Amino acid sequence: MTPAxxxxxxSQDFHALMRELGMRARAAAGPLSRATTAAKNRALExxxxxxxENAPAILRANALDLAEARGAALSAAMTDRLMLDQKxxxxxxxxxxxxxxxxxxxxxxxxxxxxxxxxxxxxxCVPLGVVGVIYESRPxxxxxxxxxxxxxxxxxxxxxxxxxLHSSTALYxxxxxxxxxxxxxxxxxxxxxxRDRAAVxxxxxxxxxxxxxxxxxxxxLVDRVQRESRVPVFAHLEGICHTYVHAGADIDMxxxxxxxxKMRRTGICGATETLLVDRAVAKTHLPPILDDLAKAGxxxxxxGATQAMDKRVVPATEQDWRTEYLDAILSxxxxxxxxxxxxxxxxxxxxxxxxxxxxxxAAAERFLTEVDSAIVLHNASTQFADGGEFGMGxxxxxxxxxxxxxxxxxxxQLTTYKYVVRGSGQLRP
Amino acid sequence: MTPAxxxxxxSQDFHALMRELGMRARAAAGPLSRATTAAKNRALExxxxxxxENAPAILRANALDLAEARGAALSAAMTDRLMLDQKxxxxxxxxxxxxxxxxxxxxxxxxxxxxxxxxxxxxxCVPLGVVGVIYESRPxxxxxxxxxxxxxxxxxxxxxxxxxLHSSTALYxxxxxxxxxxxxxxxxxxxxxxRDRAAVxxxxxxxxxxxxxxxxxxxxLVDRVQRESRVPVFAHLEGICHTYVHAGADIDMxxxxxxxxKMRRTGICGATETLLVDRAVAKTHLPPILDDLAKAGxxxxxxGATQAMDKRVVPATEQDWRTEYLDAILSxxxxxxxxxxxxxxxxxxxxxxxxxxxxxxAAAERFLTEVDSAIVLHNASTQFADGGEFGMGxxxxxxxxxxxxxxxxxxxQLTTYKYVVRGSGQLRP
Numbered sequence: 001m002t003p004a005x006x007x008x009x010x011s012q013d014f015h016a017l018m019r020e021l022g023m024r025a026r027a028a029a030g031p032l033s034r035a036t037t038a039a040k041n042r043a044l045e046x047x048x049x050x051x052x053e054n055a056p057a058i059l060r061a062n063a064l065d066l067a068e069a070r071g072a073a074l075s076a077a078m079t080d081r082l083m084l085d086q087k088x089x090x091x092x093x094x095x096x097x098x099x100x101x102x103x104x105x106x107x108x109x110x111x112x113x114x115x116x117x118x119x120x121x122x123x124x125c126v127p128l129g130v131v132g133v134i135y136e137s138r139p140x141x142x143x144x145x146x147x148x149x150x151x152x153x154x155x156x157x158x159x160x161x162x163x164x165l166h167s168s169t170a171l172y173x174x175x176x177x178x179x180x181x182x183x184x185x186x187x188x189x190x191x192x193x194x195r196d197r198a199a200v201x202x203x204x205x206x207x208x209x210x211x212x213x214x215x216x217x218x219x220x221l222v223d224r225v226q227r228e229s230r231v232p233v234f235a236h237l238e239g240i241c242h243t244y245v246h247a248g249a250d251i252d253m254x255x256x257x258x259x260x261x262k263m264r265r266t267g268i269c270g271a272t273e274t275l276l277v278d279r280a281v282a283k284t285h286l287p288p289i290l291d292d293l294a295k296a297g298x299x300x301x302x303x304g305a306t307q308a309m310d311k312r313v314v315p316a317t318e319q320d321w322r323t324e325y326l327d328a329i330l331s332x333x334x335x336x337x338x339x340x341x342x343x344x345x346x347x348x349x350x351x352x353x354x355x356x357x358x359x360x361x362a363a364a365e366r367f368l369t370e371v372d373s374a375i376v377l378h379n380a381s382t383q384f385a386d387g388g389e390f391g392m393g394x395x396x397x398x399x400x401x402x403x404x405x406x407x408x409x410x411x412x413q414l415t416t417y418k419y420v421v422r423g424s425g426q427l428r429p
Numbered sequence: 430m431t432p433a434x435x436x437x438x439x440s441q442d443f444h445a446l447m448r449e450l451g452m453r454a455r456a457a458a459g460p461l462s463r464a465t466t467a468a469k470n471r472a473l474e475x476x477x478x479x480x481x482e483n484a485p486a487i488l489r490a491n492a493l494d495l496a497e498a499r500g501a502a503l504s505a506a507m508t509d510r511l512m513l514d515q516k517x518x519x520x521x522x523x524x525x526x527x528x529x530x531x532x533x534x535x536x537x538x539x540x541x542x543x544x545x546x547x548x549x550x551x552x553x554c555v556p557l558g559v560v561g562v563i564y565e566s567r568p569x570x571x572x573x574x575x576x577x578x579x580x581x582x583x584x585x586x587x588x589x590x591x592x593x594l595h596s597s598t599a600l601y602x603x604x605x606x607x608x609x610x611x612x613x614x615x616x617x618x619x620x621x622x623x624r625d626r627a628a629v630x631x632x633x634x635x636x637x638x639x640x641x642x643x644x645x646x647x648x649x650l651v652d653r654v655q656r657e658s659r660v661p662v663f664a665h666l667e668g669i670c671h672t673y674v675h676a677g678a679d680i681d682m683x684x685x686x687x688x689x690x691k692m693r694r695t696g697i698c699g700a701t702e703t704l705l706v707d708r709a710v711a712k713t714h715l716p717p718i719l720d721d722l723a724k725a726g727x728x729x730x731x732x733g734a735t736q737a738m739d740k741r742v743v744p745a746t747e748q749d750w751r752t753e754y755l756d757a758i759l760s761x762x763x764x765x766x767x768x769x770x771x772x773x774x775x776x777x778x779x780x781x782x783x784x785x786x787x788x789x790x791a792a793a794e795r796f797l798t799e800v801d802s803a804i805v806l807h808n809a810s811t812q813f814a815d816g817g818e819f820g821m822g823x824x825x826x827x828x829x830x831x832x833x834x835x836x837x838x839x840x841x842q843l844t845t846y847k848y849v850v851r852g853s854g855q856l857r858p
Contacts, residue, residue, distance in 0.1 A: 030775070034798060115820055119809055126801075129831050211831050232661065232832050253854040260856040346459070368849050369463060380548055380852030389857065390848070391544055402558050402640050402845045403661050404833040416831045419819070420797050423809030425682040427689040428818065 018202035021190050022209025025130040025155035028187035033127045033153045035184050037104040043182035044100035044147055048093040050174035055089045061170035069163055081137040082164050092143045099147040102393040105412045106153045122420045127153030129211030132203045134159045136217030139167035146175050146189045148396050152414035155188050159203060162195035204229040214397050234409050236400040238324040239269030239352040241382040244341045247278040248360030251285050257357050258289050260381040263296045267326050269398060270353050270385030275332045276341045282334045298328045305334035321348040338363050342370045351400045353385035374400055374407040447631035450619050451638025454559040454584035457616035462556045462582045464613050466533040472611035473529035473576055477522040479603035484518045490599035498592055510566040511593050521572045528576040531822040534841045535582045551849045556582030558640030561632045563588045565646035568596035575604050575618045577825045581843035584617050588632060591624035633658040643826050663838050665829040667753040668698030668781040670811040673770045676709040677789030686786050687718050689810040692725045696755045698827060699782050699814030704761045705770045711763045727757045734763035750777040767792050771799045780829045782814035803829055803836040
């Protein structure tokens with residue numbers, strides 16, 4: 001194997017470069033799948049220590065990215081995502097240690113039974129394989145994604161955003177040696193050492209080397225990955241999340257849950273984008289909810305009935321029901337009841353996260369059952385759509401796909417299983 | 430919606446035809462996902478009764494397929510797979526009733542926990558979505574696949590082999606009305622009403638209508654589906670299964686397990702294709718094993734050490750280690766011990782099903798852990814690679830993929846999950 005530093009030389013032969021990363025990851029998969037929990041945790045602790053130790057170098061690298069971002073006139077939001085300071089570096093190190101503290105899923109017996117012929121069958125949790133992570137401006141994904149993959153026993157190939165390559169590389173330098181120092185294989189954590197987007201195209205077709213791809217970033221990145229990838233993908237294209245205020249909703253709870261679901265942070269995938277309110281309570285419940293939102297700086301786009309409630313509401317178009325604003329904008333519709341609300345969510349939503357606010361338990365159960373989303377909530381903010389908030393530890397993303405992982409993708413979702421059968425000479429009749 | 434009979438008219442517009450099937454299946458998904466266990470079981474019982482009732486019509490249709498097969502000079506093996514008789518029809522009806530008797534996975538709470546803020550989180554089993562099944566000559570797949578999908582709450586689109594279209598259609602006529610008579614949606618079970626292979630191409634790109642495709646058939650079908658499909662696939666391309674006789678193997682057990690693993694049925698994916706024997710016991714164990722196999726009519730292809738044991742052994746080439754014979758042929762290699770055996774299996778195998786025969790528990794554990802296959806066995810025949818033999822009820826196939834379903838794909842593997850969160854007004858801080 002070529003030593004890792006040689007990879008840093010920019011190469012135009014992305015196919016050969018990426019295949020080399022792939023082969024190295026595949027070679028690491030077997031040994032890493034059998035690594036002890038202690039060794040994996042030691043690697044994560046070492047990485048955390050190195051990140052803290054090398055904070056000045058990481059900040060210098062980040063300053064280079066930020067300078068280039070100013071030259072490229074990056075948006076304020078993107079620049080904020082790119083920016084690192086000591087607090088954010090501390091958070092990265094803390095994140096690595098939190099993953100070390102998570103239970104190790106590998107080797108867990110998920111089910112076991114004995115057959116009438118005496119064969120004992122176990123379904124045992126094993127690592128998923130090689131994970132490819134394609135992300136954009138946030139350099140912290142370098143450490144977060146690597147940590148989760150390592151804990152689950154999976155080699156990872158990281159492909160950071162071109163705008164954060166200096167920062168990602170500096171972070172990667174802290175992570176890279178940690179597996180080896182803990183006795184784990186080289187190739188456990190690798191970073192694609194080029195800004196060229198052709199490297200992404202290679203990753204998406206490396207079915208023999210990569211078992212699953214996780215895109216972390218905006219709609220255009222996820223859309224490209226979902227369209228082009230020959231490798232299975234864990235992702236959500238968008239989070240068009242709904243809060244539905246049912247006729248049986250407590251007005252105070254409806255106000256608080258809606259305001260939190262929309263305005264706590266508007267840029268996350270679990271932020272509510274559409275509010276549905278039952279016609280039966282629109283006159284009482286909708287005006288104070290709209291007033292809360294308008295006062296918090298939220299633009300309101302509504303149907304006719306909503307516009308009639310508040311002069312600040314501008315008309316919503318058909319496109320609004322299909323839009324993930326990721327901003328202080330909310331579409332609002334008055335619906336005729338539970339059936340119409342469920343139909344609206346299933347038609348216009350993105351099967352991500354949707355909430356009903358009501359005191360009516362039967363209505364809640366119907367919503368929870370009939371809304372076909374990864375996460376359905378009763379009387380709680382859609383902003384809870386997060387692996388950490390679910391108590392799963394960190395997450396590598398949220399999936400709206402139906403296969404393998406649905407909802408937050410944590411360390412457990414980065415595993416698969418095998419059947420282990422123990423017999424005493426059984427023959428099939 | 431167009432009534433189903435209209436679909437029987439052959440249409441050249443496969444795109445429109447397949448989209449119509451897709452839309453009908455998608456429309457059925459919601460209602461079917463909420464169907465009661467009783468209704469689903471009633472549909473399966475009705476279907477079983479109709480199959481028995483219409484046995485004469487099914488046999489007449491099968492006779493048409495068999496006549497065409499004779500004209501097309503189909504192989505004896507394919508003709509046997511195609512052939513139905515009263516016994517096989519009885520088995521189809523019995524299979525439908527066995528699926529009715531399986532536990533219903535839908536609605537099962539797979540895990541639940543309460544967060545410190547009081548939110549109750551449940552992970553609940555729900556149907557996977559629309560399943561596409563593409564199969565070859567066996568008409569019974571029509572009923573088996575439809576039954577498993579229906580039990581798991583999934584609409585199914587069946588695409589049978591062109592050589593069995595008369596038989597599949599006759600069986601489908603028995604199944605088609607059963608969901609409706611049990612109060613389940615039309616569109617729960619549909620059969621593609623054309624022999625044109627373009628219909629398969631349409632199915633493989635219908636990502637908006639089909640959630641997973643299951644190919645059932647030979648290598649060329651599975652290979653095409655895996656290469657072309659934009660829809661996720663549950664499949665195994667081949668079953669290059671190994672039996673490894675370790676130095677610590679009991680000679681009698683090794684003989685019996687090997688003979689069963691190879692010769693019980695040579696045409697199934699769990700049949701052993703390669704025998705590995707430790708050099709330390711080759712002189713004692715290998716001659717009787719080879720003799721058993723040769724006497725049972727098995728052609729033997731071996732490495733030099735194996736050839737030296739028995740004159741009936743012809744030389745194996747590198748290609749033999751990579752070949753799924755599905756026939757009375759076995760490749761045989763003498764290995765230097767556990768490490769070489771594991772490496773051989775992981776290098777040349779297909780990650781399907783592999784067995785170690787030994788009395789040495791530590792060696793067995795290493796084999797079970799380090800062989801990266803869907804099913805690993807200790808002291809039991811590889812021919813047990815089957816959902817029914819595992820006690821999972823029927824199976825729709827066996828997957829060597831790592832995502833979602835690995836090993837036998839039964840009714841549980843045809844489901845996914847959603848997170849149901851119940852709160853009392855929790856806001857995310």
